Amino acid sequence: MADSETLKYGLAVLLFVGWTFQWNVHLLAILYGKWRLYRQRQVGVEEALSGISILKPLVGVDPHLYENLETFFNLDYPLYELIFCIEEEIDPAVMVVRSLLEKYPKVDAKLFIDLYQKQDVTYIIKTEIGAKRVGVNPKVNNMLQGYEAANYELILISDCGLRMNRDTLKCMALALRENVGLVHQMPFVCDREGFAAVLEKVYFGTQHAKIYLTADLLGINCVTGMSCLFRRSVLDEAGGLKSLGQYLAEDYYLGKIFFDKGWKTSICSQPAWQNPGTYSVANFQARMTRWVKLRSAVQPFIVLMEPISEWLILGLIMSWAVTVIFDWSPVAFFFVHTLVWFLLDYILLRIVQNGPLPFTKTEYVIGWLFRECTSFYLLLRAHSSPILTWRSKHYLVKSSAQAEEIHIRSIV
């Protein structure tokens, strides 16, 4: 009996230590975010800016694609090329890119597409169908020809749903100091209408930002492939882009190459502005489920850590722990825990947004509660099946380095 009491007490104390640690993570993220984001420190020399090849892997269109891509034709940067990569000639994104190429003939921009050649733009003819399928990752397969044809030592991989401010590329390039091999942007979202937009902003500005900023501060690899600028020679030494084709979480392994070789990685002071024109609660949840699968495959400890880094689960567990240790009221404790967490999240979100929020405080409360209360469901959903769905493709995830594409009629 005494032993089980000791065990219970020991567990409660351990949880209490973890809970205290969580507040440190929260506070660190706030302080680091305030110090790091939207502060352009002149770390590099502007005259020394080198050429950058920007790879844009595209699949399909959404109502914002044209305007998002157009921002890349108007960057304030002395030397860059745009390389659009599209898997299939019948993809409607081809038309969008072609109309932009026609509108901006002076911008160095190319379109790489399988199996087709036209005179007005550069198309690469693949001699063998599937010759460029180097692995399971469709994004890597899609970018490969463009990567091989890129002219510059610096490569920016930039996803299709992003828009970029005129000065962002310069900001990223200036952050690429002598010892920094890779600069990535912390994912965030543009101001858009509707509840799904509130939800995405709340998630990327709170829970995601908290871990992302702290990981960057502590030098932990959290590179997101959505927008990252890196030194090509380092990747080539490790086998080139094709070596990443075997991983679905190619971004994590890209970052790992730089970490393993002793390079520093750094976030840009500007976040990545995701602005897809098609968004919904279901889309967000499907994407988050996929991301949970990716990170759990990469770092299995996350399966355990992730639930207890969330407000609700941690709050409930801690309400029990503090009654064991201090005999505090669990209800009062949970209330204070919630209030403080909620306020810290709001402060962090305001820092990441760097301006007024595009929604009311009531919408924030609803978005925050919805996100927090559904996070456990999403974790369960992610861990309940090894099948990962990305766009129209399905994969069976076996381990961090092992996944295979599967063909199924429908996903229940």
Ligand SMILES: CCCCCCCC/C=C\CCCCCCCC(=O)N[C@@H](CO)[C@H](O)/C=C/CCCCCCCCCCCCC
């Ligand atoms: C009590 C606090 C303890 C903190 C424990 C942290 C548990 C992890 C919780 C959430 C993970 C969020 C990670 C955010 C970045 C990853 C975003 C993502 O899923 N990206 C995928 C798609 O681009 C990508 O393919 C996945 C890559 C794997 C990322 C692995 C990241 C590990 C980060 C661990 C950070 C620990 C920070 C601890 C701070 C003390």
Ligand SMILES: O=c1ccn([C@@H]2O[C@H](COP(=O)(O)OP(=O)(O)O[C@H]3OC[C@@H](O)[C@H](O)[C@H]3O)[C@@H](O)[C@H]2O)c(=O)[nH]1
């Ligand atoms: O089959 C595909 C799927 C996706 N892609 C491209 O890959 C990029 C990212 O795709 P999505 O927007 O669907 O997905 P996410 O924003 O969730 O991606 C994120 O998570 C998975 C990581 O591997 C990516 O690097 C990261 O950007 C886009 O530019 C998309 O066009 C392909 O080229 N082919």
